[in-house]
Amino acid sequence: MTEAMSVAEPVAPTDAKEAEAASPVLWEEVQAEHFSMLRLAPLPTDRATGGRPLRFVEFGKAERHSKDFSLLRMNYQLPGQKTRKEQNHLDVWVDHSNRTVRVGPASGLQIEPWNRGLGRFMLAQGIHWAQKRWSEYKIEGTALANKDALNEDTRLRRDHFLKTQGFDVAYADAQHLKGSVKDAKVGNLNNTWNTDKIQIVEILDAAQMLQAAEQKILEQEVTIKKAEDKVSKYRRDDSGLRFTIACLVTFAVFQAGLLIWIATHR
Template identity: 80%
Template sequence: MTEAIIEDQAPAQAVASEGEVAVAVLWDNVSAEHFSMLRLAPLPTDRATGTRPLRFVEFGRAERSNKDFSLLRMSYNLPGQKTRKEQNQLDIWVDHANRTVRIGPESGLQIEPCNRGLGRFMAAQGVIWAQKRWSDYQIAGTALANKDALNEDTRLRRDQFLKALGFEVAYADAQHLKGTIKDVKVGNLNGTWNADKVQVVEILDTAHMLQQAEQKIQEQEVLIKKAEDKVGKYKRDDSGLRFTIACLVTFAVFQAGLLIWIATHR
């Protein structure tokens, strides 16, 4: 049974069988080995999640495979931001004997920062990877977590996320609490994401961006130096004017005192 993939802000819950737990232990300590950088485009402030400035995220992945199983483990790393172990990670497990694909972790896909397109990007990478060799494998349908349906906005975001990937969401009640996703073949899933929100930055592009940033910094330093020189010149001129004014005031006072003395001693 597969765990439900859910939208960034709506983690789902599913129960794994004993067999699935045993498989998970197989490569439990595997961590990301290959990395790339993602650019999160600046987006308008969202009422629910707040500001969404320009950010850069490290995307890591690792693959393992034997005659029985294959694994793709993906994760995000955010500079200067701590996340829990279950956050920002997605596993794609392939069972070759049963020709099935399972999605983990059990707690669902939990992405931070949310509402930036990262959940869709990571899920799309998993779909693309699985479709290359096992497009005829099956993802079994499963029940969706009831807690995600308690808030209508959360439920709608979750359903929109799942449907965009190619899953069919169905409900057994009018209140939309008892939701399920139906069986689907890997080849029928959609491995695309919103490239306007998330862009993969290649090494040469990164070097070009750093070069441009360095050039702009140097240009700003030149402008700052010119501004500091002007300020220094104005300060020197101001000091000269203050000295001149002080001398004139002193001379005027002296002249006035001298005139008073002459007038009183005639």
């Protein structure tokens, strides 16, 4: 459930296969139907992840409802970049009979590119969706993968991610290897994300951005054309000066030759 776990085994239940088997399969083939564009703000280079330039990604989601279950399915698409099926994908399952909410897949949330706020944004969207109707439901706790705790920086990133969204992280040992997330009431979780890192770009905003970019390109083309005209003028002036200098040199040489001829034939 943490964005930082794309470089380590993500959060997973104690028995992932058992959790997957318990998942409803009636909406297994559901694909994203509603889309929006996200702007990833340029950020300083990170020592662990490298450069973080300005990027745009497509965020898609779909939801389904029945008497027993509800589902919110979300994913990201990156232009010009291929990702694995299990990456950039998050499901929020609601079990109405048990009044519980579960976040999947069981293999964990794997985000690419990571350390850009995308994991927190996706989880915040899922929490907000669940809080609108089922704030009294309980979101199921889960064991945290031991591999994440082998690297202190990865563990701290994971725990910060979870605690920021309102989850309670606990450890059964002093080495911080046997961690878990406790059950939590959906209404008590935090549904916000870092808006300095990610902004939702609406259609009109995107159109304005494209219009502004096109206007900027036209202005740059005019500036370039003026610069090219100046360069051409300078080249013409330079050619004229060169021709004038050549004529003066030729005339000077002719005069010198003429003087020498006069001096030697007196």
